[in-house]
Amino acid sequence: MTQKTAQLPRVRASELVGRGWLNTGGRSITLADLRGKVVVLDFWTFCCINCLHVLDELRELEERHRDELVIIGVHSPKFVHEADPVALAAAVERYEVHHPVLDDPELVTWSAYTARAWPTLVVIDPEGYIVAQMAGEGHARNLEILVEGLVTEHDAKGTLHRGDGPYVPPAPTSGTLRFPAKALALPGGTFLVADAGHHSLAEVDADGETLLRRIGSGERGLVDGGPDEARFSEPNGLALLPDDVAAQVGYDVVVADTVNHALRGVRLVDGSVVTLAGTGEQYMVGAADNSPGEGPRGTKLSSPWDVTWWPQAQAVAVAMAGNHTIWAYEPREGRVEQLAGTMNEGLQDGPLGQAWFAQTSGLAAGPDGRLWLADSEVSALRYLDLAPADDAVGDDYLAVTVSRAGDERSAAGTAVGAGLFDFGLRDGAADQALLQHPLGVAVLPDGSIAVADTYNGAVRRYAPGADGGQVTTLARDLAEPSGLVVLPSPDGIELLVVESAAHRLTRLRLPKDVAGEILDAGAHRTQRPVTDVAPGTFALDVVFTPAAGQKYDDRYGPSTRLQVSSTPPELLLDGTGDGVDLVRQLRINPEVTEGVLHVTAHAASCDADPAIEYPACHLNAQDWGVPVRVVPGAAASLTLPLLG
Numbered sequence: 001m002t003q004k005t006a007q008l009p010r011v012r013a014s015e016l017v018g019r020g021w022l023n024t025g026g027r028s029i030t031l032a033d034l035r036g037k038v039v040v041l042d043f044w045t046f047c048c049i050n051c052l053h054v055l056d057e058l059r060e061l062e063e064r065h066r067d068e069l070v071i072i073g074v075h076s077p078k079f080v081h082e083a084d085p086v087a088l089a090a091a092v093e094r095y096e097v098h099h100p101v102l103d104d105p106e107l108v109t110w111s112a113y114t115a116r117a118w119p120t121l122v123v124i125d126p127e128g129y130i131v132a133q134m135a136g137e138g139h140a141r142n143l144e145i146l147v148e149g150l151v152t153e154h155d156a157k158g159t160l161h162r163g164d165g166p167y168v169p170p171a172p173t174s175g176t177l178r179f180p181a182k183a184l185a186l187p188g189g190t191f192l193v194a195d196a197g198h199h200s201l202a203e204v205d206a207d208g209e210t211l212l213r214r215i216g217s218g219e220r221g222l223v224d225g226g227p228d229e230a231r232f233s234e235p236n237g238l239a240l241l242p243d244d245v246a247a248q249v250g251y252d253v254v255v256a257d258t259v260n261h262a263l264r265g266v267r268l269v270d271g272s273v274v275t276l277a278g279t280g281e282q283y284m285v286g287a288a289d290n291s292p293g294e295g296p297r298g299t300k301l302s303s304p305w306d307v308t309w310w311p312q313a314q315a316v317a318v319a320m321a322g323n324h325t326i327w328a329y330e331p332r333e334g335r336v337e338q339l340a341g342t343m344n345e346g347l348q349d350g351p352l353g354q355a356w357f358a359q360t361s362g363l364a365a366g367p368d369g370r371l372w373l374a375d376s377e378v379s380a381l382r383y384l385d386l387a388p389a390d391d392a393v394g395d396d397y398l399a400v401t402v403s404r405a406g407d408e409r410s411a412a413g414t415a416v417g418a419g420l421f422d423f424g425l426r427d428g429a430a431d432q433a434l435l436q437h438p439l440g441v442a443v444l445p446d447g448s449i450a451v452a453d454t455y456n457g458a459v460r461r462y463a464p465g466a467d468g469g470q471v472t473t474l475a476r477d478l479a480e481p482s483g484l485v486v487l488p489s490p491d492g493i494e495l496l497v498v499e500s501a502a503h504r505l506t507r508l509r510l511p512k513d514v515a516g517e518i519l520d521a522g523a524h525r526t527q528r529p530v531t532d533v534a535p536g537t538f539a540l541d542v543v544f545t546p547a548a549g550q551k552y553d554d555r556y557g558p559s560t561r562l563q564v565s566s567t568p569p570e571l572l573l574d575g576t577g578d579g580v581d582l583v584r585q586l587r588i589n590p591e592v593t594e595g596v597l598h599v600t601a602h603a604a605s606c607d608a609d610p611a612i613e614y615p616a617c618h619l620n621a622q623d624w625g626v627p628v629r630v631v632p633g634a635a636a637s638l639t640l641p642l643l644g
Contacts, residue, residue, distance in 0.1 A: 001392045004557045005544065013124045014112035014113040016072065017083065018104040019307065022092050025168035028099055029072070030293040031128055036161025038072045038438065039124040043115045045078045046091035047377065047437050047455070049303055049321050049359050050137045051119040052281065055095055055142040056259060057589055061147065062099060068151045070165040073101035074183050075108035078118065078435055079423060082456035087480070090357065090501045094179045094197060094199040094619065099167050111529050116164070116640060117624045119327045123147075126161070134643040136625075137623025138284060142547035142643060176211050177202060177503045181236040182306065182440070182483035183496060184269070186251065191505065192234040192253065200338070201235065201255065201266065208496065208505035222260045222280045226579070227271030228332040233259035237295060237306030237363070239316050241331060245309075249331045254316050261490065263296075263304060263329055263336070266517075277329055277336045283621045285323055286561060296329065296336040305361045306440075312369035312386050313339075313401045326352075326373070329404075330398035337398055339405040340384060340412060344600065345562070345623050347378040347419050352364050352405045354414035354461065357382070358420060362440040362483070367454045372449055380417020381441065381451055387538075400451050402421040413583045416471055417460055419567065420625055421596065425473075425521035432470035434458060434523055442484035444493060444514065450474065451483040452497065459508065460498060472516030475494070475508050530627045532634035535590035539637040542566065542582040544620065547643070553604035563600040571628075582642075588630055598625040601642050642643035 009451060019595070021028055042058065044051035062071050065515040073092075077083045083093075083105040090103055113122050113133070121139060123132040123146055133148055154160035181506035184635055186192055190212060195202040200216030213227065221231030237256035246252045251265035251274060277296035282303070284290070290300045302322025310328075312319040318327040318336075325341030340352035348356035357399030359380075362374030368391055371384040374425030389400060404410055416433050424434035438460075440452030448463040459475045474495075478501035493510040542562060552559040558580035566572045575586030581602060602621045620642055 002073055004447045010543055011130055012132050013122075013128050016074070016102050017108045017112070018074070018102045019106075022089060022101040022103065022105045023097065023168060023170065024100045024166055027166075029102075029166050033166060034070055034072075034124075035128060036126050036159065038065070038126060038147050038154075040067055040069065040071045040147075041074050041113065041122040041124065041177065041617040042071060042115070043076055043110055043118065043120040043122070044074060045082055045118050046088070046095065046552075047079055047082060047383070048118045050096060052259075053137040053303070053322065054119045054121070054139075055097060057137065058143075060091070060100075061140060061143055062222075065147055065151070066165070067162040068160060069147055070098040070167075073099060074104050074109050076104045076107045076115065076118075079455050080456075081436060087501070090179075090480075092172065093173070097325075098101065099165075106308055116531075116626055117622055118192065119274075125150055126159045132643070133641045134517060134620070135624065135641060136620060139346055139643065142550070142620070145547040175503050176204070177505075179500050180483075180498050181234075181500060181504065182238050183485050183498050183505060184238040184240055185487065185496070186240070187483050193498070193505070194238055194255065196234045196236060197503075199232045199234060201232070201238075202634070204505070215266060215273065217355065220259075222262060224274050225272065227273070230266065230271075230273035232257050235615050236361075237265070237304065237319065239307040239309050241263045241309060241316075244472060245331055245544065254307050254329065254331070256307045256318065258303050258305055258321075261301045261303060261322070263301070263316075265331075276331070276334070279303075280281055280591060283323060285395045285621050287619045288602070292345065296334055299336055301327075301336075304365045305359075308363040308365055308371075310365045310371055312371070313404075314397045315341065315401055317363050317365070317371055319363050321359045321361055321376075324357045324359060326357065326371075328398060328401055330401070330537060333396070333398055335398045337402050339402065345377065345420070347380055347382075347414060347417060348376070348596070349382075349412050349414055350386065351408060352410045362438065364443050364449070366443045366447070369445075372441045372443065374441040374451060375417065376437045376439055376454070378417050378420050379423035379435040379437055381415045381416060381435065381438065381449060383413050384410070384419065397483075410619060412517070415464070415469060416451075421627075422523065423455075424523035425453070425458065425474055425519060426523060427460075427471050427516075427518040429467070430469040431461060436524075436590070439482040440484045440498070441485050442495070444486060446514065448514070450484050450486070450495060452484050454480050456486070456521075457481070459495065459592045461514065472517045474510060474514070474516040476519075478502075478506065484545070492521045528627055530594070531638065532631040533557065533628045533638065534634045534636040535588045535630050535632060537636065538575075538586040538588045539583045540586055540597075540599065541603040541639045542599070542602070542638065542644040544582060544641050546605040546608075549608055552606040553606040555626055557640070559604045561600075561602040567596045568592065571597070571630075590632075592620065592630060594627070594629045597624070597626040597638075601640070603642055
């Protein structure tokens with residue numbers, strides 16, 4: 001196996017150019033202003049779950065080195081909505097970004113630093129030179145080692161400047177709700193709201209506004225207990241258990257506690273909270289310690305975003321957005337298992353064990369047993385069908401469900417959506433319709449599907465049909481709708497919409513004939529710089545350099561993994577598939593003029609000192625989707641820095 005160690009040439013960092021700045025008190029920042037500080041540029045986009053993971057990884061590093069380190073967020077958007085400065089400002093507030101953010105809607109600074117993936121991190125030393133670039137998440141330990149080394153080196157040279165950085169906190173905001181994510185209708189006519197920005201749950205009256213009680217202290221954390229001491233961290237999905245199941249297990253609601261990577265249980269009678277699954281640490285793809293303990297509380301999860309009771313599975317379905325999979329939690333047995341997905345990000349239908357998903361963020365179970373998914377990063381409405389159960393189910397519900405998921409009759413399908421880089425607002429035939437990063441889904445009384453089309457600020461409707469179905473628009477001009485609740489109404493259909501960016505719940509009254517209107521606001525593709533590549537033999541090189549004091553981790557087998565595919569598949573004549581070598585020879589088809597190279601790389605490293613009894617080990621992982629144009633005479637190689 002070939003493992004390459006590459007050193008970046010000593011080059012000056014490029015100037016930070018964009019539309020404007022956030023979290024600086026209105027002033028612009030230049031590289032000259034940052035001289036004397038260790039600088040980390042975090043290229044991110046607020047739709048991206050991996051980017052949100054990196055924000056969380058950076059918090060501790062940022063606090064520990066606040067006198068020597070400046071983190072600069074460079075927001076380089078994927079979706080059209082993310083280029084809206086108002087939406088960006090809301091996202092910076094929503095995710096509690098406590099450092100300056102450069103608004104880079106035209107990807108000027110992104111291009112200057114040759115970023116090719118969200119997220120990408122670039123480290124600049126106090127003299128203004130680039131010393132490292134890394135893609136993906138899981139680099140917290142590597143960054144810590146690198147920053148500490150730079151602080152020591154430049155302190156000795158006299159080129160380090162300690163003191164306050166350029167961050168200026170924005171004025172605080174207040175309100176009953178703050179970036180609510182999802183809502184749930186309770187039996188008494190009230191609503192339980194996942195109040196993500198307040199790190200708590202809020203029960204509001206039937207008017208959707210009057211606060212009745214709050215469950216959770218409002219402090220970010222993972223703490224069980226009564227409503228005043230319990231802590232959450234950006235909770236999202238909520239699932240109400242059937243009465244008989246709730247009576248058996250002692251809690252009524254399952255909460256997707258997203259940033260805690262956990263499932264929580266809430267007993268409504270007294271507001272007490274208990275952790276059901278998750279250790280509080282993130283499941284890392286390919287890591288050996290994803291189940292460090294016994295049972296669901298000893299199993300690591302990855303950003304569960306939504307949950308719903310799925311009668312067909314007799315379990316709580318879990319949208320595991322962080323690793324692009326669907327899981328099941330069975331409360332009576334207290335067990336959790338993966339049901340669908342390969343942990344590759346994309347849109348691929350088929351048997352559940354082979355299907356690809358992309359940051360699934362909304363779930364709803366239909367009366368026919370189908371599970372509907374809002375698959376946000378591919379801007380798609382998708383579904384899961386589970387094979388029928390045998391007559392003798394017994395009491396081992398989860399084992400039966402997992403077995404049914406492995407049945408060849410169980411499959412994932414797509415009703416609306418084209419892929420990772422195609423989105424827009426277009427109604428009409430479902431195979432031509434477009435969404436933009438939907439986060440919520442609900443089943444309407446007539447069997448059609450309502451979609452919270454978040455980045456279009458709309459509620460859309462999919463009506464199944466023999467021709468593949470039709471898509472219409474029910475409402476527009478909403479502020480990032482992220483959740484939907486269908487309410488009983490004698491006069492038609494009523495929807496409760498969670499308008500996350502407006503910090504409110506909004507009722508939509510729809511007529512009994514809920515067809516909606518047909519709109520076409522255009523199609524979009526992600527506009528990223530295209531890389532020219534030569535046809536024929538082509539060298540792909542993923543560079544990974546273990547941080548100082550670390551080595552490759554081969555304890556559980558090969559420490560690296562590389563997966564390569566393309567869109568369209570015909571782009572690559574050779575070189576696709578899995579392997580352990582981070583260098584791959586590809587063959588580019590000269591008959592295909594353009595496409596996307598999909599590359600997934602993993603590399604594990606550990607502390608190298610043999611005197612350390614329990615070395616700290618880390619998995620570095622990243623997915624790239626590199627738009628390419630096939631041009632004779634262009635470069636015949638591509639280097640992607642996982643860490644270099």
